[in-house]
Amino acid sequence: MTRTPRFGWLSPAIGNRFSGRRPIVVDQDTAILPTALPHFDSLWLADHFYGMDTPTDPFMEAWTTLTWLAARHERVELCHHVLGVGYRYPPLLAKMAATLQHLSGGRFVLGIGAGWRADEYAAYGYDFPKPSVRFAQLEEAVTICRLMWTQDSPSYEGRYYRIDGAAAPPMPDPPPRVCIGAAGEKIGLPLVGRIADVWNAPPAREAADWDRRLGIVRRAAEGAGRDPDGIEVTVTLERALPESDDDSARLVDELSARHAQGADHFVMDFGNPASTEPVLRFAEQVIAPLRAG
Template sequence: MRPSPRSLKLGWLSPAIGNAGSDHQPIAAYQDRHILPTALPHFDSLWLADHFYGFDRKQDPFLEAWTTLTWLAARHENVMLCHHVLGHGYRPPALTAKMAATLQHLSGGRFILGIGAGWRAEEYAAYGYPFPSTPVRMAQLEELVQICRLMWTQAEPTFSGTYFQIDGADAPPLPDPVPPVCIGSAGEKFGLPLVGRVADIWHAARVGSAEDWTRRLGIVHDSAERAGRDPAAIEVAITLERPLPETDADSAALLDELAGLPERGIHHAVMDFGHPTSTEPVLRFAEQVVAEL
């Protein structure tokens, strides 16, 4: 991530969806014009979800994630960029690797590949994409990460896995630096061990109870050690869905919550503030929370 004096780095999640609260207009497009120029100077990263249509209503708009993040990358130049997170089955692995290499080049090295095994089965079915079992999707995701790293670092890379193959799949210009891989997963049987084996960043979604958190983080770390990796090298991100502060008391509560995250081994807090229509609470958050962090 972009260097930060804070022990906790902050991400801004911009909703790609348009719903009743935004008069069915994509929130990310509104934020691009009215909110992000004020907000992003106070954040380390910008995140965008990967779906094709709405949740409350299928007809609610949902901006395609790669196109939108590329648009935002060109308009907001000083933040890292990450999807929240890509469903790997929506795009072939070699295409994902090539798109990532391209965005890394165009953004000046600001891209993080945020990706997961996917979960919205009805969306896969609607678009005609296979949606195999969880163990298969996780194994496919692991092969995808291998393919990406080969295509990002080698000329004429080849790979022959159980599910995917490439043969001389060059992806010039090779990305410099190689994008970190952020895997979003919560499953203790397949997902968290995969994070420990291959991820640079774990998007853990939630924290939960102290006991639950310690157990899940332990699974990641144990898997990393078995793979010969340093568990401390895996950064941890969570998402917090909170309203922006309207009062000093609101700011104090947010500050207290965020300030305690590094003690739990969390490096990134991705903030989902929904659909703010004024920059006043954004500036309050920057002055009373970010500055204090």
């Protein structure tokens, strides 16, 4: 199934030397997002606690900041890029998601993954088990969320998590879709196919790599009795905004090719643009023609 391409804006939660140590998302909220978001379908925010290069660089907590953005920008879909499953206990995560879905008018997508940043886990005192365990925990967490979003008094006994009559009113209507960020071909991608509504994928350098990964997701979906076309495929791309017509044409060519290969939704990380002019260029010269087909 070919969908009209969708576009997401990833706003950096970090502050660094290039932003004067000010969290970029805070400045983008007033300087860039009011111009950008009318042209985009979704708004994304990474989930980390401190900087990548310098631990003292500020990094806004993802859930608090996305809730703040939800109140300030009323139309776009909202998704984390992506939450680490080990950072928030699943029943509380389910309650938080239900609340944000209610307050945002049904715009929230639960973006979540198995976590990868071992130093961050250790710094905050979280256990960081091997990947197979983290993905098993992720599957249990999604199961608990969906139970708590749809049942009045659900119970569940898993290997890693449990609930016993965990009511979470008001239950979200509709329940949030679940976006799983994963790339591993043995565990992560089959999990996406079995349980995700949305897959957030890293870009593949070669078309064959992309085709193989997408094939794993689709076969896992079919094996679980699901329609693989029901899984929205998002891909995150770090790119510079276009400064010329030629720049825009190159982006149209790249995104057209990725869309033909099965990417439905492009999550664009443009860093910290200095003005809205290239944002509008991207909207007019890239988004508009791609949506028009």
